[in-house]
Amino acid sequence: MTNSEVSNDPPGKPPSDNDQPDKAVPDEERLGKPLTDRNLKVRLRARLQLIGGALASIAAVGAIAGGLVGYWTVWKTLRTDVFPESQKTQKEATTRPNVAPRLSLVVLPFANLNNDAEQDYFADGLTTDLTTDLAQMPDTFVIGRGTAFTYKNKQIDLKTLGKDLGIRWAVQGAVQRAGDRVRMNVSLAELSTGRDVWSDRFDGDRTNLAALQEQVTARLARSLNVELIQAESRRSQMDRPTNPDAVDFSMRGWAKRYGPRTKLTNAQANDLFDSALRLDPDNIDAMIGKSLCIAEGVIYGWSTSVVEDKRTALNLIDQVLAKRPATANAHVAKGNILNYGNPEQALPEYDAALEIDPNSPVAYASKGIVLITAGRAREAFSPIQIALRLSPKDPAAGTWHYFLCHAHVHLRQYAEGIDECKRSINLSKLDWFPYVDLISAYGATGQLEMAQQVLVELNAIRPDFTIQWFQQIGYARSSNPQFRREYDDIVEGLRKAGVREQ
Numbered sequence: 001m002t003n004s005e006v007s008n009d010p011p012g013k014p015p016s017d018n019d020q021p022d023k024a025v026p027d028e029e030r031l032g033k034p035l036t037d038r039n040l041k042v043r044l045r046a047r048l049q050l051i052g053g054a055l056a057s058i059a060a061v062g063a064i065a066g067g068l069v070g071y072w073t074v075w076k077t078l079r080t081d082v083f084p085e086s087q088k089t090q091k092e093a094t095t096r097p098n099v100a101p102r103l104s105l106v107v108l109p110f111a112n113l114n115n116d117a118e119q120d121y122f123a124d125g126l127t128t129d130l131t132t133d134l135a136q137m138p139d140t141f142v143i144g145r146g147t148a149f150t151y152k153n154k155q156i157d158l159k160t161l162g163k164d165l166g167i168r169w170a171v172q173g174a175v176q177r178a179g180d181r182v183r184m185n186v187s188l189a190e191l192s193t194g195r196d197v198w199s200d201r202f203d204g205d206r207t208n209l210a211a212l213q214e215q216v217t218a219r220l221a222r223s224l225n226v227e228l229i230q231a232e233s234r235r236s237q238m239d240r241p242t243n244p245d246a247v248d249f250s251m252r253g254w255a256k257r258y259g260p261r262t263k264l265t266n267a268q269a270n271d272l273f274d275s276a277l278r279l280d281p282d283n284i285d286a287m288i289g290k291s292l293c294i295a296e297g298v299i300y301g302w303s304t305s306v307v308e309d310k311r312t313a314l315n316l317i318d319q320v321l322a323k324r325p326a327t328a329n330a331h332v333a334k335g336n337i338l339n340y341g342n343p344e345q346a347l348p349e350y351d352a353a354l355e356i357d358p359n360s361p362v363a364y365a366s367k368g369i370v371l372i373t374a375g376r377a378r379e380a381f382s383p384i385q386i387a388l389r390l391s392p393k394d395p396a397a398g399t400w401h402y403f404l405c406h407a408h409v410h411l412r413q414y415a416e417g418i419d420e421c422k423r424s425i426n427l428s429k430l431d432w433f434p435y436v437d438l439i440s441a442y443g444a445t446g447q448l449e450m451a452q453q454v455l456v457e458l459n460a461i462r463p464d465f466t467i468q469w470f471q472q473i474g475y476a477r478s479s480n481p482q483f484r485r486e487y488d489d490i491v492e493g494l495r496k497a498g499v500r501e502q
Contacts, residue, residue, distance in 0.1 A: 090364075104140070104141040104142075104166070104167035105134065105168065105171060106161070106171070107134060107145075107148055108148055108172050108173075109152040110127045110173040110174055111174040111175070114177055119177060120255075121251050121252050121254075121255040122177060122251060124255055126175055127148070127149075128258075130171065131144075131148065132329075134171070135357050135359035140358075140359060141167065142390070143167060143390060143391060144390050144394055145391070146258075146391045146393070146395045147165070147394050149258070158194040159191060159193075162191025166389075168191055168192065170188075172189060173185060173186040180206050180207060181205065182206045183201065185201050185202075186200055186201075187200075246276045247283075249275040249286070250272070252272045253273040253286065254269075256269035263300070266293050266297060267293075270294070273293065287320050288317070288320055288330050290316060291314075291316040291320070291330075291333045294310075294316075295333060295337045298337070299336065299340060313337045328352075329353070331352040331356070332349070332350065332363050334346075335347070335350045335353070335370065339366070339477075343477070344480075346370050347374060350367035354367070361390040361394060362387070364390065365383065368380040368383040368403050368407070369403045372483070373483055374483065375482030376482075377411050378407075380404075388401075401420050401421075402424040402428075402433050404420040405417050405418075405438070406433075408420060409421075411486075414444055414445050417437060420434075422438070425438070432461045435454055435457055436458065436490075439451050439454050439499065440490045440492075440493030440497065442454065442497060443495070443496035444489070444493035448496070451497035466500055466501060467491055467495060467501050468501060469502075471487070474487045
């Protein structure tokens with residue numbers, strides 16, 4: 001069955017080099033000649049060893065925030081040589097959740113000092129961008145935005161925060177706008193003591209937010225006396241739009257996307273991104289946001305033309321990647337688009353996103369569900385568990401627990417699947433997907449009375465649910481034989497539980 005034949009009813013969710021660093025200045029540099037690739041690598045390794053040797057100090061924490069900004073371009077070029085295990089920190093944090101990684105932090109939501117709720121999106125956008133910058137620093141562990149924003153407008157005990165999230169540091173800030181001027185106050189707190197170890201104030205022009213954000217991250221590192229390579233902001237190289245209205249529309253669109261996932265909010269976000277693109281057709285953030293809205297429409301069944309919408313979204317993302325290849329969110333968006341019908345093609349996109357941003361919980365979780373759809377359910381647990389470790393209180397945590405449930409049920413690990421399905425439902429009672437797997441698991445294990453109780457809840461959420469429709473959308477998502485065999489087992493469990501056929 002091709003995608004074009006599929007009903008528009010809601011489909012399933014995402015679904016070493018041994019050279020020693022030369023401390024002397026290279027001959028080429030002394031003579032004013034261009035550095036060779038080899039000498040550039042040697043110098044980079046030397047700098048990184050200096051940074052690595054200082055990781056236990058406060059200065060190293062500054063490198064968390066400033067490292068990406070200072071040498072991101074070189075790191076992007078050489079990361080396969082210098083950082084072959086870029087995701088090791090995340091995996092270690094998952095296997096040892098009681099031990100806070102050395103370079104672990106959260107960017108707490110910036111306070112909006114304007115006392116105007118309509119300006120919250122501005123402070124939220126700056127917080128999100130700073131989180132993205134810090135997360136892309138190699139060997140860091142950055143708590144996801146979703147969990148960070150659960151602390152918005154709340155009194156926070158920093159010592160408790162560190163224990164709850166299993167991290168060592170927190171970045172806090174406040175922002176105030178006055179016309180075209182922006183003032184930001186930023187501090188870095190050591191969570192074990194609850195004390196600030198660094199703070200600074202920044203003033204700038206709101207029409208050039210990229211420069212202001214570069215100032216925040218770069219000065220954080222400089223203030224802590226950390227040597228950086230190529231002290232130039234990544235954002236200053238990315239041709240960010242300078243039209244403040246377009247930036248505002250884009251930020252408002254992203255604010256909508258971080259809210260509840262409904263057809264209405266998705267349409268509102270899409271309209272805001274369209275408004276940004278009408279003012280600035282090259283607004284990268286708006287292009288990514290719009291493509292994600294389109295992908296969401298396909299995934300959730302709100303699309304009226306799956307084939308056309310997939311084509312439109314892929315075209316947008318290809319434009320983004322042509323302009324800015326090293327954009328993790330763009331690769332996630334492309335993976336989400338390809339996931340519906342092409343899971344094997346989607347997987348490399350999540351790998352690309354994680355190579356760029358090894359702290360992206362969304363990329364980890366999305367990779368997990370796609371592994372299931374690609375017939376590789378046993379491989380799905382690790383990335384999903386990493387996502388939950390990175391952002392344990394994420395608004396999407398309920399969905400991610402469902403992904404774990406789905407992997408267990410695919411593997412006939414029914415007891416574990418039942419536990420994860422219950423966790424998912426407790427976190428997101430309106431999401432019908434975990435109810436289906438829970439009913440199937442009960443049916444497969446002969447717990448028919450429990451299955452019927454859950455079926456009543458499923459029918460209240462999706463009164464049109466049938467086995468025939470469920471099998472159709474599953475087969476549309478993947479033609480992988482292993483996936484379909486496992487999916488058929490889930491369908492059989494539904495039959496045993498007494499779910500109506502059609």
